[in-house]
Amino acid sequence: MTTDGVAPPADEWTLAATTAGQPAPGVERVPDTDRPGTGWVALIGCGPGAPGLLTVRGLGLLRRSDVVVIDRLAPRQLLEATAPGTEVIDVGKRPGHHLLPQEQINAVLVERARTGQRVARLKGGDPYVLGRGGEEAAACRAAGVAFEVVPGITSAVAVPAAAGIPVTHRGLARGFSVVTAHEELISTVPARRDHTLILLMGVAHLRRSATILLRAGADPDTPAAIVERGFLPEQRVTTTVLRCLPDVAAEVGVTAPAVVVIGDVVTVSPAWNTRVVPA
CATH class of the missing domain: 3.30.950.10 (Tetrapyrrole methylase, C-terminal domain)
Known part of the structure; x- marks a missing residue:
């Protein structure tokens, strides 16, 4: 991380361990080892705007993703940490203007994971603090899609x-x-x-x-x-x-x-x- 808080290019990330240990009973987690054709969704809280506030777990899942579904308030600098060829879908909501309604966002997450893609859903703040993360988690659970909620620093x-x-x-x-x-x-x-x-x-x-x-x-x-x-x-x-x-x-x-x-x-x-x- 640079001194001005801006995320460095992907090849400068040196964090190797991104697992968070054994999940507590009832906590849903995506696999730590990827198998071809196994899709998942990670609902990642990015914090209030500075890219350096992303958690280690969130960074690790972002780097493994095939698709990034990003909100308006999630730091765009974090996209530099993704692998070449990673698809980016912008679903940012602005006052009076939503690129995609929430129901369609839920559908995108589920459909992409069902095709075997690893989906990083980047959200500003924390997914469960007025971020509709609960709705997205419920959609994944109802569809039988593996998912994980990565807490973020709430604004x-x-x-x-x-x-x-x-x-x-x-x-x-x-x-x-x-x-x-x-x-x-x-x-x-x-x-x-x-x-x-x-x-x-x-x-x-x-x-x-x-x-x-x-x-x-x-x-x-x-x-x-x-x-x-x-x-x-x-x-x-x-x-x-x-x-x-x-x-x-x-x-x-x-x-x-x-x-x-x-x-x-x-x-x-x-x-x-x-x-x-x-x-």
Whole structure:
């Protein structure tokens, strides 16, 4: 791995051992020894954007793959670690534009594995944290396809950390909730400053989310932060308070991908510098 966090070319990877030991009872794993005609699917979490955050197990399965099915937020530099001739299928979802519906993505994974191909499904963050990995695993299981879930570093925790924000901190927060702002799930979480709220995929619905929280009784002066493009060179952190969050985001031009953090833990960040707009 280079010092700037960018994945080196495939011939510079020197990790030889990629197995994770014997799986626990009930844990599904793909074979560690490939046999011709034996297909499988690996649902690999790539972390929040920097290629160096991929796990060793994920890298090993990626290098063995015949086909890579990649999401929009998975680091493209990781494709340099694949073997020559590996097919790449881009299924990245963008707001209002999905190259393939989820059901078709599930079908691609199953169909390719059934033909004997080894499929690496690269997903940003962790496959099981608002990543629809559970749906893809269920499709593979129902079809009798061998598959494995490789956990990734979820952006819900890692991106705040990149901004110096711990999601829990003694004296400030003993717990946290992670929700998607695509739905009004935030109305069911504690509206307290000492319980950290993390919004994923929340930029487009930020004003609605703030309104729901304030109506639920959240303190309008709860510290809040928006971390854009976490762990990447162009990372930007904007801090404010809950009542000003939508207006400040609009003022500075916040864009996805971004993680929103609401709670007193935001004040721990070296970026904490309250930005308040007129009421």
